[in-house]
Amino acid sequence: MFSGLHATIEGTRAALASIRAHAMRSALTTLGIVIGVAAVITVVAVMEGLSASIDSQLDDLGSDMVTLRARTSQEQAMLGFANKLSYEDFIVLKSKVNNVQDMSATMQAFTFGSKVSYGRETIQTQVIGTDANYQKVIKVFPQQGRFVRSSDDDRRRRVVFIGESVRKKLKLPDNPIGEFISLSGEWFRIIGVAEERGSLFGFDQDNYIIAPFSTMASLAGSRVTENIDILFRPAPGASLDNVQAQIRQILRKRHHLSGDDKDDFEFITAKKTKESFEKVTTSVTLVAGGVVGISLLVGGIGVMNIMLVSVTERTREIGINKALGATPNFIMLQFLVEALVLSLFGGLIGLLLGWGLAALLSMLMPGMPGALVPGWAIALSFGFTTAIGVIFGLMPAVKASKLNPIDALRYE
């Protein structure tokens, strides 16, 4: 007698009327789903925005840059060993390895960064000793003045190139070129200020000082020069594998490693960094997804609960409709649609709320990139809420459809 479509349209109409009649209760019922979906969308949006921004920042950094650094295995570290790359390693590599460009040595001069002062201001920062090639590999450009040159390195000049945050924190003038600052009591002249890079994950990327490698090495003594990082790029068209193989052969020989020994150094590429970031964001998304799944389950149980209450409350109404000719299927469809509308409505509100929340978060948190809601998250949310509506709406709907009309009509 009924076509499915007719029954669906009439069922939807009846369901909407009933939801409207209990607006407050319906709103509270959907709250669980609203919160669940809002949480999914917020987490996904923030994570997606983050990884999109990491990708682009890593690309800016020069995706072909490779860092070579000493690697100490856990066993060795527990025995008190710390492997090192020395300046001599660098010199040998620089002269022997083919197909590389812009190879530079950098050292972290921790002792000098601990007390940097200008006038009355004193700050802590990161001091890197490196050579002119560093600029080409890491792509830092001066916004004022110039970068460290080979001549600075050759003559062990006491000059520094500073990040924008250092200038601000030390309250240096807008143009600080020629000013002198003190690094742990040693005086250095400022020769340039870097372009601002902003922050990533809330980490300030402009809080650093770069000084010539040889200057820092001579001031720090041999203790620090023992361990350095080496940055390089493969020459255009050259294979990275080939370059790495050359370096490995030279270093293993220099470090007296035999066949079974593991490398005491490692290569870090932008690609590798990207992959490990992706691993982190994926697992955060998965964990958040699990938590959210549980909250959606709870939301679904809320919908079922209220639908059961609604069936009991409307027993007489169901009886009247049955007396007037409503078939069991019609009644079932009506209640199913009602549960579905409730949960989909919750899903929609949750989506908008989550979107807004993610946008707000990325606005409020410093260094947070813009939120991004991918299509799959929207589809997933709606798929999930639909499933919840159907699964948790089915039991009350079946209960309503099976009511005996005589008993239902008598129900007070």
Place this chain on the structure above:
Amino acid sequence: MPVDAVISLKNISKRYQMGTETFYALRNISLNIERNDYVAIIGPSGSGKSTLMNILGCLDVPSEGQYLLANQAVATLDEAQLAQIRNQSVGFIFQSFNLLPRASVLANVMQPLVYRMIPTAQRRDMAEQALSRVGLSDKLGHFPNQLSGGQRQRVAIARALVTKPAILLGDEPTGNLDSKTTQDIMKLFDQLHEEGHTIVLVTHEQDIADHCRRVIRLVDGQVAQDSRNDMQTREKMHV
């Protein structure tokens, strides 16, 4: 069975199992009700008149026997098929009106048409016609709680009429009304009968039974008396 019978019951029994004992609500009832008849079913409480009413209205099925409603065998139908029969052939009028509280007068009367494939505009026309028949054309947008008892029962009667059913089935239709309103509602039933409707009323009030042409008295689930009121009794009631 007369060709013109709207209702034909043959050996209808309804029994309930109560523990080890079998209880008969109806026992071997056979009767015919013809088109345009006006029947009262009376009897003390527990006589089985509600059970008979439920079976006549296709809300329930007999344990045994054959029931033809508008020439259709309904004793063995399932719930979905019974729902369709109720929608097409039965117009219910209840003691407690049983209007949908959250629906307007018009929506209440349109409701049975929802279960048919009838376009909304046409539903509206039909419902307005039925409401004008019971004199409530000016209350279309009202809600049941804004109406008096008599008006509510008129809405229920309009809702029963709107599907053009084979029988109008009233279950103590004036049980919740005062005597003045009862008179009005019974007058309406009398008119509907004169217009050709087949009406069956279940009642325990003699006044109501006196309006009808035929009175069936049930005692202990059996027909104890089946008589026709003479015209004089009915004339008296029409005054």
